Amino acid sequence: xxxxxVLTPRADDFPRWYQDLITKAELxxxxxxxxxxxxxxxxxxxxxxxxxxxxxxxxETGTQNAYFPLLIPQSYLTxxxxxxxxxxxxxxxVTHGGGKELEEPAVVRPTSEMIINDYFSKWVQSYRDLPLxxxxxxxxxxxxxxxxxxxxxxxFLWQEGHTAHATEEDARAFASHIHRQVYEDFMxxxxxxxxxxxxxxxxxxxxxxxxxxxxxxxxxxGKALQMATSHELGQNFAKAFNTSYLSKDGTQExxxxxxxxxxxxxxxxxxxxHGDDNGLRVPPRLAQTQVVVLAIKGDEPVxxxxxxIGDRLKAAGIRVHVDDRTDTPFGRRAVDxxxxxxxxxxEIGPRDLENGTAMVARxxxxxxxxxxxxxxxxxxxxxxxxxxxxxxxxxxxxxxLLAQSxxxxxxxxxxxxxxxxxxxxxxxxGWARIPWATLGEDGEARLAEHGVTVRCLxxxxxxxxxxxxAPGNVAVVARAY
Numbered sequence: 001x002x003x004x005x006v007l008t009p010r011a012d013d014f015p016r017w018y019q020d021l022i023t024k025a026e027l028x029x030x031x032x033x034x035x036x037x038x039x040x041x042x043x044x045x046x047x048x049x050x051x052x053x054x055x056x057x058x059x060e061t062g063t064q065n066a067y068f069p070l071l072i073p074q075s076y077l078t079x080x081x082x083x084x085x086x087x088x089x090x091x092x093x094v095t096h097g098g099g100k101e102l103e104e105p106a107v108v109r110p111t112s113e114m115i116i117n118d119y120f121s122k123w124v125q126s127y128r129d130l131p132l133x134x135x136x137x138x139x140x141x142x143x144x145x146x147x148x149x150x151x152x153x154x155x156f157l158w159q160e161g162h163t164a165h166a167t168e169e170d171a172r173a174f175a176s177h178i179h180r181q182v183y184e185d186f187m188x189x190x191x192x193x194x195x196x197x198x199x200x201x202x203x204x205x206x207x208x209x210x211x212x213x214x215x216x217x218x219x220x221x222g223k224a225l226q227m228a229t230s231h232e233l234g235q236n237f238a239k240a241f242n243t244s245y246l247s248k249d250g251t252q253e254x255x256x257x258x259x260x261x262x263x264x265x266x267x268x269x270x271x272x273x274h275g276d277d278n279g280l281r282v283p284p285r286l287a288q289t290q291v292v293v294l295a296i297k298g299d300e301p302v303x304x305x306x307x308x309i310g311d312r313l314k315a316a317g318i319r320v321h322v323d324d325r326t327d328t329p330f331g332r333r334a335v336d337x338x339x340x341x342x343x344x345x346x347e348i349g350p351r352d353l354e355n356g357t358a359m360v361a362r363x364x365x366x367x368x369x370x371x372x373x374x375x376x377x378x379x380x381x382x383x384x385x386x387x388x389x390x391x392x393x394x395x396x397x398x399x400x401l402l403a404q405s406x407x408x409x410x411x412x413x414x415x416x417x418x419x420x421x422x423x424x425x426x427x428x429x430g431w432a433r434i435p436w437a438t439l440g441e442d443g444e445a446r447l448a449e450h451g452v453t454v455r456c457l458x459x460x461x462x463x464x465x466x467x468x469x470a471p472g473n474v475a476v477v478a479r480a481y
Contacts, residue, residue: 035154150268171256192401198456222429230260280341284394296349298326
């Protein structure tokens with residue numbers, strides 16, 4: 001009888017495969033309140049690596065981290081009409097505290113535009129106070145009707161940046177810089193994710209923004225996922241909160257603003273874009289553990305060699321974990337590390353000690369390194385060569401994941417010229433590119449009848465359009481999470 005697979009095959013049931021992987025790779029569990037989640041240590045370790053990489057890029061822009069309260073007076077949300085209308089269905093409201101009804105209900109933050117702008121209006125007095133660049137790492141709550149771990153949860157973790165500028169041009173340039181040099185750079189060069197940068201349509205724009213820039217990724221089943229967004233807020237919030245400054249000319253002027261964010265949704269994207277039927281595949285630059293060294297048996301010489309290799313790799317700057325839990329069967333441990341997607345496993349047993357070699361398994365199939373053969377299999381490598389060879393292998397596997405994600409998107413994206421063709425391509429599990437002039441807002445509204453949306457607008461050459469109605473705009477159309 002054939003052995004049952006550890007995970008439901010993706011081709012049989014992609015949503016079930018996703019849930020299986022989240023559980024068996026020990027990334028997260030459902031929380032006790034519907035829609036919440038408990039992020040387990042391995043999953044949180046991925047988030048910590050994402051935080052570190054993102055935080056460094058954000059700080060390079062001159063942005064500083066701060067923290068604002070979780071509870072926001074309900075009256076704050078009425079100050080910007082589009083904003084409150086956009087978030088009203090998702091709000092969680094606190095009406096009692098300390099055993100008494102509150103004089104004014106407090107909203108659990110769905111985002112922090114309102115409370116941050118209240119303080120911006122106090123902190124900004126002169127042109128010398130600008131630009132004001134603030135970011136916070138926090139949790140937010142949006143009451144989710146159809147929760148799914150990491151993708152849509154009632155509470156999730158994120159970073160949200162908020163800035164104020166003297167001119168519209170400065171604000172627009174900063175929103176674009178975050179979009180491309182922070183978010184896209186991180187996703188491409190660390191997460192190894194091929195993403196499409198574009199402009200949201202008016203219908204899909206962030207509530208209260210005048211422009212929303214997005215990065216869209218194609219998951220393993222062909223659906224799209226919004227990865228991060230950067231918004232030009234114009235002066236909408238500045239008017240609502242009277243955030244103004246005394247210019248060099250001595251006139252009182254309203255500031256121009258941006259906001260931008262990315263969330264723990266990126267962990268879900270990591271699973272769905274890079275995972276396979278054997279589990280997660282973590283890009284080496286992201287991996288908290290790039291190499292795991294496993295002792296096959298509990299013999300003292302084997303354990304000593306495993307620890308020695310671990311120390312040598314760590315000294316070489318490789319993030320390594322030594323697995324010497326020989327009271328747990330080796331096969332189970334190997335499967336667990338494969339599920340977790342650690343890029344390289346090094347396995348040491350008594351025979352390897354005799355030969356001066358280590359059995360090396362690469363998690364990411366398709367590599368062509370002469371030293372390690374093709375990825376996905378096992379090969380005996382001289383122990384003395386490990387420190388020299390592994391860095392190049394990790395970089396090759398990083399590039400391979402990016403190439404595979406790009407090939408998937410390109411092969412499953414169809415150029416179409418009619419509404420029906422766009423729907424057909426999206427329903428079949430791919431993306432469609434259709435001229436925006438052909439689709440238009442009427443066509444966008446009709447797409448919803450088929451569970452399809454315009455993910456973003458791009459220029460003919462793939463760049464980000466300067467306007468919603470710029471000549472030659474192309475709509476990227478897909479089903480989405």
